[in-house]
Amino acid sequence: MSASERLRVMFGAAPLKPERVTPAAQQVHQLKRMTKADFEALKQHARDHQLVNHKWRNRRWAVLLLVNLLFTFSFWLDIQMLEGSLTASRFVGFHLIDLNSALQVMLAHRHVIVNLFIGTATVFVLWVALGGRSFCSWVCPYHIVAEWFEWLHLKLAARKLVSDHEFHRGARSVLWFAFALLAVLSGYTVFETISPTGILSRALIYGPSLALGWVLLLLLFEVLYSRRAWCRYVCPIGMTYGMVGAISPLRVEYRLEHCFHEGDCRKVCLVPHVLDVVIKGRAADLKTPIGPDCTRCGLCVDVCPSGALVFGIKGLNRLL
Amino acid sequence: MNDKRETEAASEAAPLSPAGEAAPVVNNRRARAPVRKQANRRKFIRSAVMIGGVLGLAMLGYVPVAGAQRTRLRPPGALEESDFLASCIKCGQCVQVCPVAAIRLDDIDSGFGIGVPWIDARAQACDFSCDAVQCILACPTGSLTYHKPAALATRPGMPLARAPLLKAKEKDAEPTLNLAERMGIARLSRPDSCLAVQGKGFRGQARGADFRGRLRYVERDRWRPVAVRDHPYERDLCNLCVSECPIGDAITMLATVAADGRRQYQPQVLEQCVGCGVCEMICPVDPAAIVIDARQPWAI
Numbered sequence: 235m236s237a238s239e240r241l242r243v244m245f246g247a248a249p250l251k252p253e254r255v256t257p258a259a260q261q262v263h264q265l266k267r268m269t270k271a272d273f274e275a276l277k278q279h280a281r282d283h284q285l286v287n288h289k290w291r292n293r294r295w296a297v298l299l300l301v302n303l304l305f306t307f308s309f310w311l312d313i314q315m316l317e318g319s320l321t322a323s324r325f326v327g328f329h330l331i332d333l334n335s336a337l338q339v340m341l342a343h344r345h346v347i348v349n350l351f352i353g354t355a356t357v358f359v360l361w362v363a364l365g366g367r368s369f370c371s372w373v374c375p376y377h378i379v380a381e382w383f384e385w386l387h388l389k390l391a392a393r394k395l396v397s398d399h400e401f402h403r404g405a406r407s408v409l410w411f412a413f414a415l416l417a418v419l420s421g422y423t424v425f426e427t428i429s430p431t432g433i434l435s436r437a438l439i440y441g442p443s444l445a446l447g448w449v450l451l452l453l454l455f456e457v458l459y460s461r462r463a464w465c466r467y468v469c470p471i472g473m474t475y476g477m478v479g480a481i482s483p484l485r486v487e488y489r490l491e492h493c494f495h496e497g498d499c500r501k502v503c504l505v506p507h508v509l510d511v512v513i514k515g516r517a518a519d520l521k522t523p524i525g526p527d528c529t530r531c532g533l534c535v536d537v538c539p540s541g542a543l544v545f546g547i548k549g550l551n552r553l554l
Numbered sequence: 555m556n557d558k559r560e561t562e563a564a565s566e567a568a569p570l571s572p573a574g575e576a577a578p579v580v581n582n583r584r585a586r587a588p589v590r591k592q593a594n595r596r597k598f599i600r601s602a603v604m605i606g607g608v609l610g611l612a613m614l615g616y617v618p619v620a621g622a623q624r625t626r627l628r629p630p631g632a633l634e635e636s637d638f639l640a641s642c643i644k645c646g647q648c649v650q651v652c653p654v655a656a657i658r659l660d661d662i663d664s665g666f667g668i669g670v671p672w673i674d675a676r677a678q679a680c681d682f683s684c685d686a687v688q689c690i691l692a693c694p695t696g697s698l699t700y701h702k703p704a705a706l707a708t709r710p711g712m713p714l715a716r717a718p719l720l721k722a723k724e725k726d727a728e729p730t731l732n733l734a735e736r737m738g739i740a741r742l743s744r745p746d747s748c749l750a751v752q753g754k755g756f757r758g759q760a761r762g763a764d765f766r767g768r769l770r771y772v773e774r775d776r777w778r779p780v781a782v783r784d785h786p787y788e789r790d791l792c793n794l795c796v797s798e799c800p801i802g803d804a805i806t807m808l809a810t811v812a813a814d815g816r817r818q819y820q821p822q823v824l825e826q827c828v829g830c831g832v833c834e835m836i837c838p839v840d841p842a843a844i845v846i847d848a849r850q851p852w853a854i
Contacts, residue, residue: 269636276637305851309649309650314710317647317650317692317695318645318646318647318650319644319645319646319650321643321644321645321669322643322645322647322694323645323647324647324692324694324697329694331643332643335631335643335644335645336643339640339641339642339643342640342641343637343640343641343695345641345696345703345705345706347695347696347837349694350643350694350695350696359584364584384678390606399600400597401597401600401601402597402598402601404601405601405604405752408605409605409608409620410607412609413609414607416609416612416613418753420616421636422615422616422619422639423640423642423644423666424613424615424666424667425612426666426668426669427612427614427615427662427665427668428608428612428615428646429664432644432667432668432669433662433669436644436646436652436659436669439646440649440658440659443662443664444660444661445661445662445663445668448662452572463604467604468600468604468608486741502574539558
């Protein structure tokens with residue numbers, strides 16, 4: 235714009251389009267040009283961010299509550315569908331035995347009867363099919379309670395009243411071996427004493443116990459000191475089912491093309507290290523399965539506005 | 555915060571640096587490393603303390619087990635105590651099948667015994683209303699078992715001399731219980747307060763109107779146990795522990811003649827006693843004159 239042109243605009247004339255644009259500026263303009271489709275996609279993406287979707291969370295909570303209530307009502311109302319508690323039960327007569335509890339008993343007692351073996355094998359096959367750590371997020375009663383208290387932790391953390399103190403994730407592996415070793419050496423199922431999963435499951439079925447005080451302390455620790463500390467750094471049950479999940483075909487898949495690398499998934503994830511692949515530049519291929527430590531909770535699937543994370547079954551083209 | 559300040563300091567220093575352009579980058583790394591190292595060290599120490607804490611708390615469960623003042627009465631067919639705690643998977647399936655709800659689960663104050671079944675015989679004894687010892691059938695790990703494997707410990711005096719006769723099944727083709735070992739043994743611990751010893755009878759509800767315990771009275775209903783308070787007694791000489799005992803030849807009323815010619819009575823526990831606790835539950839005096847010594851052998 236020439237000096238006279240600028241003066242003319244000051245005195246009241248309308249600004250005109252420039253007659254000549256430098257090549258450098260032309261190049262920048264070119265880069266900024268969008269097709270209509272691009273523009274609409276951008277708008278749509280921004281709008282999708284506003285959509286709050288809790289599809290998988292709602293399904294998961296429903297399943298978790300249903301399973302635990304089925305235990306409770308099988309006893310209370312004597313409908314006898316799922317008798318026992320999460321450590322061991324019978325589903326219409328078929329033995330089901332929690333893998334970690336079975337491990338503790340086998341190591342402590344060193345005598346395996348047929349029913350114990352059958353129940354353990356059944357549950358092993360079941361969770362290989364269903365995704366291993368999906369036990370954690372879809373069945374474990376401590377998970378849902380911890381999820382609710384995590385919400386409190388995040389509220390307090392946003393106001394800077396508390397902060398998350400991380401532990402080394404290797405701690406869980408150390409504890410897994412330590413509890414296995416203690417069972418062998420002491421001859422007692424040491425872990426069961428403090429297992430909030432067993433305590434909560436029994437409390438839901440057989441009525442409240444003093445042990446709920448311990449569970450409450452754990453939850454307070456997670457709210458005030460370290461986010462989801464038990465599930466992330468301690469629980470050997472999660473570790474056991476994680477190993478099962480390593481050979482499971484059911485997992486969350488990451489699709490690079492759909493990803494905007496905004497990282498919302500990592501913020502909601504219980505185990506964000508499994509989502510390292512979503513960081514810009516990390517994905518080795520167009521599709522990447524998420525690792526065995528993933529609890530298949532679906533929070534990332536819900537939160538991703540562009541469908542970059544979806545449930546998938548290995549070997550099946552059709553995605554859920 | 556610290557991190558940022560040091561980075562700023564490094565970039566401010568850059569123009570003054572005579573060493574050229576690479577210098578600020580090197581400085582920057584040197585300034586940041588100790589902070590990261592310190593954070594990692596803190597995390598490591600924090601994790602080690604946490605691991606120690608979790609293991610320590612779990613091992614605290616040994617304290618109530620080691621210093622067990624009370625020996626719990628366990629359900630029928632239970633392995634020896636240490637084997638029992640090791641093999642029990644804490645699922646409570648035995649609780650669910652008991653028709654008189656005699657079995658309850660231990661709490662965290664029992665340490666390693668958390669979630670392990672026991673019976674408070676005074677409140678609700680095992681009266682074998684189920685006939686087949688359902689809790690043993692329900693147990694998925696063999697903690698409660700019909701046939702103990704030879705490798706597992708057995709104390710002398712625990713195995714029963716012969717299969718116990720269940721009075722309720724007396725007329726059945728198979729009148730015995732599938733139970734190889736006793737749960738404990740009954741003992742007349744307070745003979746002075748025993749009504750029979752005093753030569754007294756008993757009339758009314760054995761344990762009062764508020765007692766919630768139930769018992770199978772075969773003559774009323776073989777399959778539906780009845781609340782003890784709904785079954786009042788009328789006895790000229792109290793013999794509830796003998797008459798309500800569900801097992802044959804487990805207890806008898808011993809009658810002797812004293813020097814002055816008066817007849818004297820005293821309940822006498824016999825070797826076939828399985829230690830189920832019905833006598834302790836039904837004893838109308840408080841505290842009970844006859845009790846179960848949980849997990850104790852027959853020793854005479």
